[in-house]
Amino acid sequence: MEKLLEVENLTKTFTLGSVLSRVKITAVDDISFFIKPAEIFALAGESGCGKSTTARIIMGFERATSGAIIHNGRREGKSDRVWFTEGIQAIFQDPFATFNPLRTVERYFFETIQNYRLATSKQEAIERIDAKLRLVGLTYDDLAGKYPGEFSGGQLQRISIARALLTDPKLIIADEPVSMVDASLRMSIVNLFRRLRDDFGVSVLYITHDLATAYYVCDRIAIMFRGKIVEMGTVEQVLMAPKHPYTQLLRASIPEADPRRRWQGVIRLSDTEQEEYLRQGCRFAGRCPHVMEVCRRVPPPQFEVDGAQVACHLHAAMPRSDEVLIAAQGQ
Amino acid sequence: MGDAILRAEALRAFYALDIYGKTKVIKAVNDVDLAIRENEIYGIAGESGCGKSTLLKALAAAVEPPLRVMSGKVVYRVNGAEVDVAALSQEEKRQLRMTYIAYVPQGSMSVLNPVVRIRDTYRDFIESHLDVHQKGEAFALAREHLVELGLPPKILDAYPHQLSGGMRQRVTIALATLLKPRIIIGDEPTTALDVVVQRGVVQLIKDVQSRLKNTIVLVTHDMGVHANIADRIGIMYAGKIVEEAPTERIFGAPTHPYTRYLINSLPRFGDKTPRESVPGSPPSLANLPSGCPFHPRCPHAMNICKREMPGFTRVAPDHRVACWLVEEGRYGETA
Numbered sequence: 001m002e003k004l005l006e007v008e009n010l011t012k013t014f015t016l017g018s019v020l021s022r023v024k025i026t027a028v029d030d031i032s033f034f035i036k037p038a039e040i041f042a043l044a045g046e047s048g049c050g051k052s053t054t055a056r057i058i059m060g061f062e063r064a065t066s067g068a069i070i071h072n073g074r075r076e077g078k079s080d081r082v083w084f085t086e087g088i089q090a091i092f093q094d095p096f097a098t099f100n101p102l103r104t105v106e107r108y109f110f111e112t113i114q115n116y117r118l119a120t121s122k123q124e125a126i127e128r129i130d131a132k133l134r135l136v137g138l139t140y141d142d143l144a145g146k147y148p149g150e151f152s153g154g155q156l157q158r159i160s161i162a163r164a165l166l167t168d169p170k171l172i173i174a175d176e177p178v179s180m181v182d183a184s185l186r187m188s189i190v191n192l193f194r195r196l197r198d199d200f201g202v203s204v205l206y207i208t209h210d211l212a213t214a215y216y217v218c219d220r221i222a223i224m225f226r227g228k229i230v231e232m233g234t235v236e237q238v239l240m241a242p243k244h245p246y247t248q249l250l251r252a253s254i255p256e257a258d259p260r261r262r263w264q265g266v267i268r269l270s271d272t273e274q275e276e277y278l279r280q281g282c283r284f285a286g287r288c289p290h291v292m293e294v295c296r297r298v299p300p301p302q303f304e305v306d307g308a309q310v311a312c313h314l315h316a317a318m319p320r321s322d323e324v325l326i327a328a329q330g331q
Numbered sequence: 332m333g334d335a336i337l338r339a340e341a342l343r344a345f346y347a348l349d350i351y352g353k354t355k356v357i358k359a360v361n362d363v364d365l366a367i368r369e370n371e372i373y374g375i376a377g378e379s380g381c382g383k384s385t386l387l388k389a390l391a392a393a394v395e396p397p398l399r400v401m402s403g404k405v406v407y408r409v410n411g412a413e414v415d416v417a418a419l420s421q422e423e424k425r426q427l428r429m430t431y432i433a434y435v436p437q438g439s440m441s442v443l444n445p446v447v448r449i450r451d452t453y454r455d456f457i458e459s460h461l462d463v464h465q466k467g468e469a470f471a472l473a474r475e476h477l478v479e480l481g482l483p484p485k486i487l488d489a490y491p492h493q494l495s496g497g498m499r500q501r502v503t504i505a506l507a508t509l510l511k512p513r514i515i516i517g518d519e520p521t522t523a524l525d526v527v528v529q530r531g532v533v534q535l536i537k538d539v540q541s542r543l544k545n546t547i548v549l550v551t552h553d554m555g556v557h558a559n560i561a562d563r564i565g566i567m568y569a570g571k572i573v574e575e576a577p578t579e580r581i582f583g584a585p586t587h588p589y590t591r592y593l594i595n596s597l598p599r600f601g602d603k604t605p606r607e608s609v610p611g612s613p614p615s616l617a618n619l620p621s622g623c624p625f626h627p628r629c630p631h632a633m634n635i636c637k638r639e640m641p642g643f644t645r646v647a648p649d650h651r652v653a654c655w656l657v658e659e660g661r662y663g664e665t666a
Contacts, residue, residue: 184609191607
């Protein structure tokens with residue numbers, strides 16, 4: 001199987017506190033996954049699960065404590081940074097923070113063209129910018145000479161996607177691209193990812209906490225919890241038939257836009273984040289309705305259940321059917 | 332409507348900003364009529380910049396310059412008597428606040444004083460509203476209240492930064508409900524929380540409402556939260572309520588073209604059919620389009636839409652829509 005980007009045993013440790021009371025937090029704990037060409041892969045989870053740290057390591061903003069990023073079969077090193085970023089571009093959460101309010105938007109486009117030497121004349125540059133902007137439903141004339149404040153959040157997000165497309169990347173890393181965009185405009189961004197995949201073979205690493213849009217747009221998904229990938233598979237497998245108790249809780253907690261399917265039952269919230277990071281065994285053990293003695297001691301390895309990867313002791317000896325699990329949780 | 336506890340009548344609240352000598356008027360709340368009933372959860376939905384937070388401020392009598400109420404009024408029913416909010420003095424407003432109407436502002440994670448413990452915030456609060464001056468008595472009251480809401484009383488000894496975002500949010504809601512107000516107004520109380528925590532907070536709000544049998548007015552842009560909690564929903568667009576109906580009807584029979592886009596663009600599990608966003612961008616409140624403010628984005632816009640704002644048409648009991656298509660009985664042709 002061809003792999004566009006591979007993340008291998010990635011670990012990132014942060015040290016918190018002063019000299020006397022040091023706490024080591026493993027924000028990303030030995031995770032591995034890969035992205036195929038022309039695929040939208042979601043890395044999902046709640047805040048503090050390590051999904052953004054993973055993205056920042058891939059983009060090179062942060063150095064991994066251990067592990068490797070392999071892009072097109074080449075390991076990422078310092079020397080080929082430009083080659084690396086030409087193939088991988090990023091867009092960020094807050095479109096208003098992406099652009100400096102005192103600079104015109106077009107300057108970002110010309111800067112990218114200059115950095116990667118994508119054009120030889122100004123006319124050629126403008127043609128390239130216009131072509132990319134048309135992909136997102138805008139034209140060069142729409143933004144010539146304008147400042148970020150003159151656009152809406154949805155427009156700015158589309159503009160930053162167009163800027164990312166300038167280098168013809170094979171992979172776009174999108175860190176929560178729709179969480180700051182209005183619900184009524186969200187779909188225009190998400191549909192754009194679909195088109196890029198289907199028409200241009202661009203892959204997207206879609207980092208999100210919004211499982212509903214992830215289901216809508218993604219092919220495969222990995223659910224992270226406190227630095228670990230707890231479940232990975234196709235969106236159908238993971239979101240429609242979740243096997244890990246945490247995925248089940250997450251899936252059941254999403255407010256569905258259907259008043260006939262309101263939440264039933266009462267849930268338990270976590271103690272503190274730090275406690276869960278420092279847990280010895282499975283980090284979900286403190287809240288899991290099916291917790292066993294082994295969960296508190298041994299971190300669960302990945303088990304293959306119906307084609308999906310699940311890190312849960314429940315699936316070790318005798319895989320239970322998910323109906324039983326959901327029934328036991330009282331949903 | 333006899334059972335309305337909180338009413339807005341032709342309410343217009345504008346921001347008047349002075350920018351380089353030019354006055355810029357932002358029509359954030361533009362002719363809003365509302366009647367919110369006793370013992371209901373009323374949801375207000377709309378995109379950012381549609382004026383929903385400003386509407387809440389006006390309803391909570393928290394209007395401060397540059398925001399001004401230009402015309403119309405807000406009426407509370409306090410102990411059976413109607414009270415016009417504009418006629419109240421500062422002191423009377425202060426007395427109504429928290430005992431009659433409580434306001435949980437947006438980003439309430441940062442409303443707790445970071446340098447004092449939660450119990451001191453509680454004490455400040457209790458002492459300024461109740462006739463309690465014994466330290467022990469105030470703590471006992473706070474502890475009792477937290478236990479009642481199912482929150483751990485040990486958080487009284489914590490500083491705000493020691494609590495998680497979800498816990499801080501629940502403490503703020505707990506504070507707002509301490510004096511058992513008849514109306515609680517919440518501005519995006521679950522936004523920026525994780526889904527599991529959000530569910531916990533919604534759980535708490537529902538729990539409080541069923542216990543106090545009071546009125547909750549909730550603003551959020553998350554239609555999923557509305558579907559889960561609201562009894563009735565008002566859809567706001569460019570400073571106006573454009574549609575209002577019981578929750579089941581908003582989701583089951585959305586009628587205004589804007590509402591229809593809003594509901595149909597929501598992604599659903601188990602359904603990957605392509606969904607479309609509302610075309611175009613939201614209008615600026617400082618420079619509103621003529622007539623119906625939605626007409627530049629509306630696929631069914633007619634000539635009259637560009638000239639005049641439609642009035643409300645009742646399409647079902649409790650379901651009103653402001654749209655010319657409905658007014659002219661042409662709704663069926665486009666639905």
